[in-house]
Amino acid sequence: SILHNTPLVEAHVALGAKMVGFGGWNMPLQYEGIIAEWDYNRKTCSIFDCSHMGEFLIQGDAISSGLDRIVTQRIADMPVKTCRYGAMLNLQGGVIDDLIVYRKGTAEWMIVVNASNIEKNAKHFRSHLTSSAVFQDVSFQTAKLDLQGPLSRDILKQFVPHVSTLDYYAFDEFVLLGERCLISRTGYTGELGYEIYYPWEKSKELWHTILKNDKVKPTGLGVRDVLRIEMCYSLYGHELDEQISP
Numbered sequence: 001s002i003l004h005n006t007p008l009v010e011a012h013v014a015l016g017a018k019m020v021g022f023g024g025w026n027m028p029l030q031y032e033g034i035i036a037e038w039d040y041n042r043k044t045c046s047i048f049d050c051s052h053m054g055e056f057l058i059q060g061d062a063i064s065s066g067l068d069r070i071v072t073q074r075i076a077d078m079p080v081k082t083c084r085y086g087a088m089l090n091l092q093g094g095v096i097d098d099l100i101v102y103r104k105g106t107a108e109w110m111i112v113v114n115a116s117n118i119e120k121n122a123k124h125f126r127s128h129l130t131s132s133a134v135f136q137d138v139s140f141q142t143a144k145l146d147l148q149g150p151l152s153r154d155i156l157k158q159f160v161p162h163v164s165t166l167d168y169y170a171f172d173e174f175v176l177l178g179e180r181c182l183i184s185r186t187g188y189t190g191e192l193g194y195e196i197y198y199p200w201e202k203s204k205e206l207w208h209t210i211l212k213n214d215k216v217k218p219t220g221l222g223v224r225d226v227l228r229i230e231m232c233y234s235l236y237g238h239e240l241d242e243q244i245s246p
Contacts, residue, residue: 001026001097003022003026003027004024004025004026004052004129006047006049006051006201007049007051007143007203008143008203008204008207009192010027010200011204011207012049014033015026015067015218015221016032017029017031017215018030018220020221022052022115022163022234023114023116023237024115024116024200025052027169027197027220027221028049028221029221030219030220030222030223031218031219031220032217034220034222034223034226036217037217037219037220037223038223038226038227040149040216041149041189041215041227042149042150043150043221044149044150044151044217045147045155045206045215046073046144046146046147046148046149046189046216046218046219047147047210047211047216047217047218048069048146048147048197048218048219048224049143049218050146050195051142051143051144051145051146052189053113053114053115053144054112054113054119054134054228055076055111055112055113055137055138055139055144056109056111056113056116056122056125056135056138056139057109057110057135057136058108058109058110058129058133058136058155059109059134060107060109060129060130060132060134061107061132061200062078062107064078064130064131064132065130065132066130067109067129067130067133067182068217069131070125070128071086071087071088071099071111072088072089072125072242072246073085073086073101073188075101075109078101078103079103080106081103081170081171082102082103082104082169082171083101083102083103083169083170083171083186084101084169085100085169086098086122087099087246088124089139089246090242092245093128093245093246094241094243094244094245095155095245095246096120096121096242097113097117097120097121098114098117098234098236098240098246099111099113099121100186102180102184105135106244109237110197111125111187112144112237116140116236117163117236118137118139122135122137122141123127130156137199140200141199142197142198142200143197143198143199143200143202143203144197144198144206145196145198145206146187146188146189146193147193147210148187148188148189148191148192148194148215148219148227149192150191150192150197151215152191152192152193152194153194155210155216156183156194158213159177159209160176161184162177163194165185166183166184166185167185167186168185169184169186170185170188171183171185172185173233176196176198177205177206179198179199180197181196181197181198181199181203183195183196184197186210188222188227188228189199189225189227189231190196190230190231190233191227209233226227231232
């Protein structure tokens with residue numbers, strides 16, 4: 001089957017990345033090597049291309065739209081500009097996907113889902129949301145770059161000074177290199193880190209600009225797996241799937 005490319009595929013190849021198929025996407029497994037890349041993340045700063053992840057926008061009241069019932073986490077009482085991690089379950093209690101819900105406004109939400117499940121998840125949301133909800137899949141318009149590691153705040157602050165005010169599992173909208181984007185203080189590494197949701201067609205410029213800083217190194221999926229195992233974070237398709245309950 002044909003693999004999807006993120007907007008940064010040429011940048012990865014130019015950096016000598018070893019490319020592999022992952023969740024239907026052509027992704028960098030490693031650049032310099034897993035141990036070296038682990039070192040950057042734990043000691044300085046890594047940048048990951050996570051543009052393969054899916055993003056859905058939903059408009060509607062938490063309860064009457066059915067959204068609060070679809071996900072395991074309680075979302076009706078979430079403060080605006082915070083996010084919560086949870087899952088979407090099938091009737092047997094197996095995990096359709098694990099996901100993060102972002103509350104963008106009183107009745108405005110963004111859901112971040114796993115790459116391999118975008119189509120399946122979109123179908124599930126569309127069939128279980130009520131007619132009062134508006135659902136939009138923006139996965140192929142939204143690039144996602146993750147800056148992770150102890151120096152991530154200092155590096156990002158050079159571009160977005162106010163990012164340092166974000167609490168863990170909180171987010172805001174910022175202007176970064178002239179583009180309006182959402183930045184959250186979240187990640188899959190256990191380190192201090194940020195996830196940047198950026199316009200798909202503008203993400204190359206952001207990637208190259210951040211990598212001009214010699215404290216930041218590109219990092220692949222191989223080390224992401226090591227980092228998340230160290231933190232006991234589940235990965236869909238390994239510790240979670242439709243036969244395994246949370």
